[in-house]
Amino acid sequence: MQYRPGTVPGLTLMCVALVAVGGGIGLGWPHLLTQVITIAPDGQKDLASTSITTVQLYATAIGAALAGIVANLAGFSDPGGLAGAQQAALWVFAVFAIAPLLATLVARRVRL
Incomplete structure (x- = not known):
């Protein structure tokens, strides 16, 4: 599907992509931070x-x-x-x- 500005399918595709990116960051970032603090020397x-x-x-x-x-x-x-x-x-x-x-x-x- 090609993105066409101003169309409902184009806007839906863009929203789904942004939710996926935000979800990936939200799922990964807390674990990364915990790992950094855990690995650091006392x-x-x-x-x-x-x-x-x-x-x-x-x-x-x-x-x-x-x-x-x-x-x-x-x-x-x-x-x-x-x-x-x-x-x-x-x-x-x-x-x-x-x-x-x-x-x-x-x-x-x-x-x-």
């Missing part, structure tokens, strides 16, 4: 717990910068307009879909 558990927010903010900044770079390289400003935005959106989605795929491959090989 004297550094406070430092590990306070560093979680710093890492999250850093990752958000890097993600936003990467999205901007990909969007600009994909044509957001040249050709610009609706065609540029559509092309940039496709490329940003494609580039950001690679990271979870790579993480899945790594997670299958690494056992804690």
